[in-house]
Amino acid sequence: MASADKLINTDVPEKDVFALHFLQSLSNLKTQNPLNSPAKSIDRVRKIKKAAYVSMARAAGGTSRLWSRALLRRAAKDDNKSVRFSRRKRKVTWKISSKRRKSNNQRAPVVEEAAERLRNLVPGGGGMETSKLMEETAHYIKCLSMQVKVMQCLVDGLSQK
Amino acid sequence: MLEGLVSQESLSLNSMDMSVLERLKWVQQQQQQLQQVVSQSINNSPELLQILQFHGSNNDEFLQSSFSQFQMLGSGFGPNYNMGFGPPLEALDECISRTSSCHMEPVDTMEVLLKTGEENRAIALKNKRKPEVKKREEEKTEKKIKVEAETESSMKGKSNMRNTEASSDTSKETSKGASEIQKLDYIHVRARRGQATDRHSLAERARREKISKKMKYLQDIVPGCNKVTGKAGMLDEIINYVQCLQRQVEFLSMKLAVLNPELELAVEDISVKQFQAYFTNVTASKQSIMVDVPLFPLDQQGSLDLSAINPNQPTSIEAPSASWETQSQSLYNTSSLGFHY
Numbered sequence: 001m002a003s004a005d006k007l008i009n010t011d012v013p014e015k016d017v018f019a020l021h022f023l024q025s026l027s028n029l030k031t032q033n034p035l036n037s038p039a040k041s042i043d044r045v046r047k048i049k050k051a052a053y054v055s056m057a058r059a060a061g062g063t064s065r066l067w068s069r070a071l072l073r074r075a076a077k078d079d080n081k082s083v084r085f086s087r088r089k090r091k092v093t094w095k096i097s098s099k100r101r102k103s104n105n106q107r108a109p110v111v112e113e114a115a116e117r118l119r120n121l122v123p124g125g126g127g128m129e130t131s132k133l134m135e136e137t138a139h140y141i142k143c144l145s146m147q148v149k150v151m152q153c154l155v156d157g158l159s160q161k
Numbered sequence: 162m163l164e165g166l167v168s169q170e171s172l173s174l175n176s177m178d179m180s181v182l183e184r185l186k187w188v189q190q191q192q193q194q195l196q197q198v199v200s201q202s203i204n205n206s207p208e209l210l211q212i213l214q215f216h217g218s219n220n221d222e223f224l225q226s227s228f229s230q231f232q233m234l235g236s237g238f239g240p241n242y243n244m245g246f247g248p249p250l251e252a253l254d255e256c257i258s259r260t261s262s263c264h265m266e267p268v269d270t271m272e273v274l275l276k277t278g279e280e281n282r283a284i285a286l287k288n289k290r291k292p293e294v295k296k297r298e299e300e301k302t303e304k305k306i307k308v309e310a311e312t313e314s315s316m317k318g319k320s321n322m323r324n325t326e327a328s329s330d331t332s333k334e335t336s337k338g339a340s341e342i343q344k345l346d347y348i349h350v351r352a353r354r355g356q357a358t359d360r361h362s363l364a365e366r367a368r369r370e371k372i373s374k375k376m377k378y379l380q381d382i383v384p385g386c387n388k389v390t391g392k393a394g395m396l397d398e399i400i401n402y403v404q405c406l407q408r409q410v411e412f413l414s415m416k417l418a419v420l421n422p423e424l425e426l427a428v429e430d431i432s433v434k435q436f437q438a439y440f441t442n443v444t445a446s447k448q449s450i451m452v453d454v455p456l457f458p459l460d461q462q463g464s465l466d467l468s469a470i471n472p473n474q475p476t477s478i479e480a481p482s483a484s485w486e487t488q489s490q491s492l493y494n495t496s497s498l499g500f501h502y
Contacts, residue, residue, distance in 0.1 A: 041418060049414040114396035121403045131368065134375035137399065138382050144406040151413035158420045 013059055018143075019150045021055035050075060056147040060139070066132070067140045070124025 029051050054075045057068035115133060119125035122137050352358050356366070373392075379399055380386045386398045 044418040045411075045415050048417050049411055052410055052414055110393040111396065114393050114400065117400050118396060118403070121400060121407070131371040131375055134372060134379055137403065138375070138379050141379075141382055141399075141403060141406065144403070144410065148406055148409045148413065151410065151417065155413055155416045155420070158417075 013061075015146055015150055018056060018059045018146050019153070021059040022052060022147070022150055022154070025051040025055040025058075050078065052147060052151060056143050059147075060143045065136065065139055066124045066128065067122055067136050074123065 026048070029047055053071050057065075057071040057075075060068050063069045063072065112130075115130050118137060119128065119133060122128075122133065122140050125133055125136065128136060352363070352366075356362070376392060376395060380395060383399050383402045386395055386402075389395050389398050
């Protein structure tokens with residue numbers, strides 16, 4: 001029982017870490033396209049959103065989590081950078097999980113259907129088995145709520161000004 | 162007496178450049194000698210017992226090799242004895258396998274001798290087997306724990322399997338060893354009355370338990386999930402929450418994009434000042450940071466009420482209220498590691 005409890009370790013760093021990373025990535029964003037560039041607002045939104053997610057993934061421990069790995073990989077793909085992670089491991093997990101998912105669908109269709117939807121939501125969730133998915137989801141939710149708080153604070157501070 | 166003989170044997174055998182025929186002959190000779198020795202030593206069994214136990218307990222390579230000589234003659238008990246001895250004796254094992262066809266008959270007589278002799282000797286021999294037997298017994302008990310409601314027939318089957326193992330079937334032995342390794346990192350699953358005990362059902366039950374444990378954990382995290390019963394409903398709630406958070410991020414990034422010109426200036430100010438504050442003065446007091454960054458009330462986030470945005474959200478996701486110093490300390494540690502991506 002104790003070993004199973006150890007598995008569920010979703011410690012999330014402090015809010016300040018998230019804030020710092022977010023600010024860092026925002027300033028990076030600023031250096032990428034200078035102040036008065038005529039960037040479209042949609043593009044800007046997209047970039048800020050991406051910065052938020054990437055900074056969240058970094059603050060949450062870089063590549064230690066599957067979802068943060070997936071997020072960073074996606075970001076790297078967007079930037080046409082070379083992908084930093086080895087892909088072999090992921091392929092293997094995909095094979096296993098695709099097999100398992102097939103058999104799972106026979107077992108409990110309702111739960112598995114919901115889990116499937118959750119897989120689409122959590123980044124990198126496509127190749128996870130259900131128990132791993134739950135763990136990653138827990139961590140992801142914690143980080144996401146933290147990020148939301150940080151962004152809310154930022155918006156509040158700026159709009160007050 | 163016996164030890165002297167045996168050690169000589171081992172020394173002579175260690176010269177591996179004998180021809181196969183010579184070796185066969187030699188082995189037969191040694192068997193005959195040893196039979197004699199054993200039949201003699203039935204009378205003074207305590208000595209033999211002592212020697213055997215000595216061999217069993219001593220880890221000296223030389224003695225081990227000599228003892229394996231003895232085992233070679235009694236290899237009707239199987240090559241299992243040699244399993245723990247390690248690489249230096251592999252050559253000897255090969256020897257045994259090569260000559261095994263020729264000394265099958267003397268082996269049988271040996272077995273009879275040992276059986277008709279005192280039990281003590283058998284026990285002493287068993288001392289050698291102890292680690293293995295222990296392992297098996299451990300595994301057995303583990304199985305028992307795992308499957309409480311084990312039927313009698315399966316138990317019988319297991320005991321039968323054990324008997325066949327005891328015979329010198331190496332392939333079975335190795336496969337069993339593999340399964341042992343597998344079983345050691347197993348999660349304990351208990352089968353209640355009426356539950357299936359075959360492997361697939363056990364694995365499935367373990368998996369389901371794992372999932373439900375994590376679901377419970379998620380239930381604590383996700384607000385408003387306590388009222389929902391059933392896994393499907395819970396998952397729906399979790400999905401909704403994640404979607405809500407993601408939409409919130411999107412919405413907030415839109416807001417930030419609207420504030421963008423200001424933001425970029427502000428970010429510059431904030432980040433420069435904050436980085437200076439964090440990296441030059443790690444043990445900065447709360448006041449100094451507040452003076453540096455007046456417009457970014459990070460320490461007030463705990464009091465920030467998100468219920469305006471998400472009415473479901475309780476205060477369960479509050480950050481632990483550590484002191485500012487420890488927070489900044491941890492921040493320094495993590496960020497100094499984390500910025501080199």
